[in-house]
Structures are given as C-alpha cells and as structure tokens.
Amino acid sequence: MASYHRSSDRTVVLDIGSQYTKCGxxxxxxxxxxxxxxxxxxxxxETAAVSLDRFADLSNDELYDxxxxxxxxxxxxxLMVNPKDRRIVVVESLLCPESFRATLAKVLFLRHGxxxxxxxxxxxxxxxxxxxxxxxxxxxxxxxxxxxxxYEGVPLLSAWQAQPLxxxxxxxxxxxxxxxxxxxxxxxxxxxxxSALLDKLREDALEDIKARLCFVTSMERARLYxxxxxxxxxxxxxxxxxxxxxxxYPLDGNKILHxxxxxxxxxxxxxxxxxxxxxxxxxxxxxxILKCPIHARKALTQSIVVMGGTxxxxxxxxxxxxxxxxxxxxxxxxxxxxxxxxxxxxxxxxENYTAWLGAAIFGTLEVLPSRSISKEAYLKTGVIPDWSCLxxxxxxxxxxxx
Numbered sequence: 001m002a003s004y005h006r007s008s009d010r011t012v013v014l015d016i017g018s019q020y021t022k023c024g025x026x027x028x029x030x031x032x033x034x035x036x037x038x039x040x041x042x043x044x045x046e047t048a049a050v051s052l053d054r055f056a057d058l059s060n061d062e063l064y065d066x067x068x069x070x071x072x073x074x075x076x077x078x079l080m081v082n083p084k085d086r087r088i089v090v091v092e093s094l095l096c097p098e099s100f101r102a103t104l105a106k107v108l109f110l111r112h113g114x115x116x117x118x119x120x121x122x123x124x125x126x127x128x129x130x131x132x133x134x135x136x137x138x139x140x141x142x143x144x145x146x147x148x149x150x151y152e153g154v155p156l157l158s159a160w161q162a163q164p165l166x167x168x169x170x171x172x173x174x175x176x177x178x179x180x181x182x183x184x185x186x187x188x189x190x191x192x193x194x195s196a197l198l199d200k201l202r203e204d205a206l207e208d209i210k211a212r213l214c215f216v217t218s219m220e221r222a223r224l225y226x227x228x229x230x231x232x233x234x235x236x237x238x239x240x241x242x243x244x245x246x247x248x249y250p251l252d253g254n255k256i257l258h259x260x261x262x263x264x265x266x267x268x269x270x271x272x273x274x275x276x277x278x279x280x281x282x283x284x285x286x287x288x289i290l291k292c293p294i295h296a297r298k299a300l301t302q303s304i305v306v307m308g309g310t311x312x313x314x315x316x317x318x319x320x321x322x323x324x325x326x327x328x329x330x331x332x333x334x335x336x337x338x339x340x341x342x343x344x345x346x347x348x349x350x351e352n353y354t355a356w357l358g359a360a361i362f363g364t365l366e367v368l369p370s371r372s373i374s375k376e377a378y379l380k381t382g383v384i385p386d387w388s389c390l391x392x393x394x395x396x397x398x399x400x401x402x
Contacts, residue, residue, distance in 0.1 A: 011363040012079065015091035015122070015356040016104075019142035019167070020309065022356040023074050026089065026363025030349070031356050033078045037070075063100070067107045075112065083112040087372065089363045091355050092119050093139070094155070095146060095162065105384045109375050116372035118363075121387055123148045123155060125358030126305050129347045136300040138285060138320075139355075140271075141308040142167045145281055147288045151296045159291035161284040165271050167310045171206040174214070174267045178259070185256040194257065205251070209259065210267065213247050216315035217265045219322040225266060226274075268313060272323055282323040286333055302343045307354040317344055 011026035016037060024031035075083045088108060092101065101119060108114045123137040123146075133153040139146045147161040179195045186192060217225075221241050228239035244261035251257040271281045285304075289297050306317055324342045327333060349357040362368065373385055 011087040011089055011368065012075075012081070012083070013089045013091070013356060013360045013363050014074070015353070015359065017141055017309075020352070021074070022091075022353050023079060024356070024360065025079075026360050028360055029357070031353055031360075034353065035078070060099070060103070063103050064107065067103055068111055071104075071107055071112060083108070083114050085113065085115045087116045087118075087363070087368065088114050089118045089120060089359045089368070089372075091122050091125055091359045093122050093146065094148065094157075094160070095144070101384060105378065109378045114375065116369065116374045117378075117384075118368065118372040119384065119387065120359055120362065120371075121155065122307075122355035123150060124153070124387070125355045125362065126307050126347065127153075128358035128361045129349055129354055130305070130345055132303060132345070134296070134299045135303040135305045135345065136285065136288065138304065138306045138311075139308045140166050140281070140306070140310040142310075145271075145284060145308075145310075147284050149288055149292050149296070149300050151292070151300070156292055156296075159288050161288045161291075163279055163281075163284055165279065165281055165284075166308070167207070167210070169270045170210055170214075170268055170310070171203065173270045174206055174209055174263065175201050177263045177267065178209075178257070181260065182263070183258050184251065185258070187254040197255075209249060210313075213249065213259055213264050214267045214313065215264065216268045216271075216313050216319045218315070219319060219326065221265070222269060222272065222319075225269070268316075271310075272319065280323075282320065282327045285320075285324060286327060286337065289339075290333075290336055297337070298339055301339045301341070304342060304344045305347065305354070306344060307347070307351045309352040311351040 013022075013024055013026050013031070015022040015031075019037060020034055021037045022031040022034050024033070071083075075081060090104065105117055105119075108117055122139060126137055126139075127133065127135055127150060134151050136147065136149050139148075143164060143166055144162050145165045149156040149159050178201065179198075182194045183191045184194050184197055186197075224239065224241045228236045230236055240262075244265050246261050247259045247264065249257040249259050274280055289300055292300060306320070311317065321342055321344060325340060328337055328340050328342075347354045347357075371387075378384070
C-alpha cells in the first residue's frame with residue numbers, strides 16, 4: 001500500500017542554479033517555487049547574492065552570510081517548514097565549486113540542524129525521470145552548456161564538454177543587436193535610437209525579451225542568413241529571407257522598444273555559430289560522443305536528454321537535431337563517427353526543472369538514508385562525500401569508492 005506523508009515529514013528538494021532556484025518536496029510532480037537565485041530576500045529585506053556565477057566575488061564570510069539568509073528565506077518564507085531534523089536533497093552540477101558545496105553543507109547542518117544531506121549530480125537525476133541508465137545529457141542553462149555522457153548509470157567524466165554557450169551569451173547578443181539597430185518611442189512620442197537613451201539593458205529585461213519574443217530558427221533559414229554575409233562583414237539584403245514580424249516591447253513603463261523580427265530570429269545563433277567550430281553547441285555533443293568508448297556511442301546518440309532553461313526556447317530541440325545530423329556528415333566527423341541519426345528523450349517535466357524532478361523521485365526511495373550523510377557523521381568528520389562514496393561517515397574505516 002502506498003504511504004502518504006505530511007509536508008512536515010517529507011524530504012526537501014533543492015536545486016540552486018546559476019540564475020534560478022527550484023525548491024519543493026520529494027514525491028511532488030513539480031517544485032513549489034522557481035525563483036531568482038540572486039533575488040531571494042532575507043527577513044531584513046536585503047538581497048542574498050548567492051548566484052553560482054557570482055560567488056567568486058565573495059569572501060568566505062560573505063558567502064556564508066549570504067547562504068544563511070538565502071536558505072532561511074527558502075525554508076521559512078517559501079516552503080514554510082522547520083528544517084530541523086528534516087532530510088534534504090540538493091541537486092548540484094559537477095562544475096559546482098567545492099567551496100560553495102562545503103559552505104552550504106555547513107549552513108544546513110550547523111545553522112539549521114537538518115538530519116541528513118544528499119548532494120546528487122544533476123545529470124544523473126535527469127535520468128530518474130525517464131527510468132533509463134544510459135543517455136547523453138545536455139544541460140544548457142544560464143552560464144554554460146555542460147555535456148556529460150552517462151553509460152549504465154556511470155558518468156563518463158573523461159568525455160565531458162563545456163562551453164559558455166547558454167542564456168548569458170544569448171542575452172549579450174540581444175543587448176548588442178538592440179543597442180546597434182533598435183529604436184525607442186519615448187513618452188513624447190519621439191523615436192530615438194536605444195543607444196542614445198541607455199548604455200545597457202537590465203538583465204531581467206533581456207531575459208524577458210528572450211523568453212517572450214525570441215525563438216530558434218530553422219537550419220535552412222540560418223544558412224540563408226549566413227550566406228548573406230559578405231567577406232568584408234557587410235550584409236547583402238537581397239539574400240536575406242523574409243523577416244518575421246517586428247514586435248513592440250514596453251520598456252521602463254513609459255517607453256516602447258521596437259524589436260525587429262531579425263533580432264528575434266537570429267539572437268540565439270550564438271549557440272550554433274559555425275565560425276569557430278569548437279565553440280558551437282553541436283560540436284560539443286559530437287566531441288563528447290567521440291571521447292566515449294566505441295561500444296557506447298550508438299546507445300548515447302539514440303538517448304539524448306536536453307535540460308536547462310535555454311532548452312525551453314521554441315525550436316531549440318528541432319534545430320539541435322538537424323544541426324547534429326548535418327554536422328555528422330562533415331569531413332571532421334564523417335570518418336570518425338558512423339552514426340547519422342540522433343534521438344531525443346521527452347522527459348515528463350519542463351526542461352528547467354527536469355533534474356529537480358529526478359531528485360524528487362529519488363528522495364522518496366528507501367535507499368536515501370544510505371546515500372545521504374547524517375548530521376552525526378558530518379559533525380564527526382566535517383567531510384561531504386561525493387555521490388560515488390558510499391561508506392564515509394558510517395564507520396571509522398577509510399571511505400571506499402564504488
């Protein structure tokens with residue numbers, strides 16, 4: 001018989017991303033809240049700046065204080081539960097800095113008294129939503145795209161690939177194009193260049209423009225845009241395809257920003273730019289596959305999982321699939337990779353919280369206590385084990401990696 005738990009008994013599941021944090025309870029189908037990581041306020045009304053891409057600017061004491069306020073807000077303002085003697089599952093990227101991980105554990109155990117903590121890899125948790133053990137996981141979030149093959153439940157760390165090709169790069173491209181070409185209708189009904197009014201746009205405005213107005217165009221139209229660029233960098237307008245409709249975007253309440261259809265369509269091309277092949281998103285995926293053992297490559301290409309907020313852009317997955325098939329025919333990969341078709345999974349969650357859902361599923365399993373580090377073990381050793389370390393803190397023996 002299925003057992004039902006009150007919210008006061010359930011495990012808390014937390015996924016702290018570079019830009020957004022997902023929080024909720026194990027056993028639920030979606031997080032209770034998805035909120036900006038940098039904009040969670042503490043009881044004093046101050047903003048806790050704990051975004052992972054900004055933590056390096058903080059000293060150890062500043063980072064500790066920021067996480068204290070951040071975690072307090074999550075528990076008492078949003079989840080509204082007492083963390084004392086409660087289990088927590090924290091989803092983490094393999095690129096998460098060790099200092100952030102250690103500081104978060106210190107806050108959870110010493111400040112809030114949680115009973116146990118499990119730090120679980122985001123790429124493995126994504127597979128829990130599908131019930132598969134082999135997949136090529138592509139995580140394209142805010143700061144970077146991280147590609148990691150997982151074969152029979154084991155991450156192939158020698159094959160991982162990462163590049164700063166994600167939402168942050170798209171935002172920079174949108175801002176650059178808007179400042180170069182777009183006009184603004186002011187409160188006096190006069191049209192002026194955006195660059196004459198503003199030096200830069202707010203990050204939240206850029207993200208809103210991306211999410212509401214932009215999309216990933218087809219590979220055929222992208223090739224037409226590329227062919228219209230001459231050798232000297234000029235654009236031959238006669239070769240450009242018909243542009244999508246322009247859109248007006250309200251800016252600062254009393255101004256109207258006129259966003260051209262070409263910006264809406266081409267802002268995301270930084271992810272697929274083939275000028276520098278090593279920095280294109282399809283190249284990351286194929287390079288990761290080539291670093292895997294030959295017998296694992298076909299299984300990985302037929303089991304691709306895409307997650308992260310950037311993957312939610314309309315047309316993203318279709319374009320990625322077309323680009324992979326086309327790139328596999330190029331001279332660089334034709335002889336080394338015999339596979340020409342790529343299949344994508346469709347997880348039962350939005351791309352931005354796929355890893356959170358996997359952790360919420362794992363948090364309901366009976367194996368959770370044996371995978372977690374208890375408060376007693378942490379107070380005794382002060383060490384946070386990796387996912388693969390199963391015995392640290394259980395006895396006095398040295399930890400064994402299995």
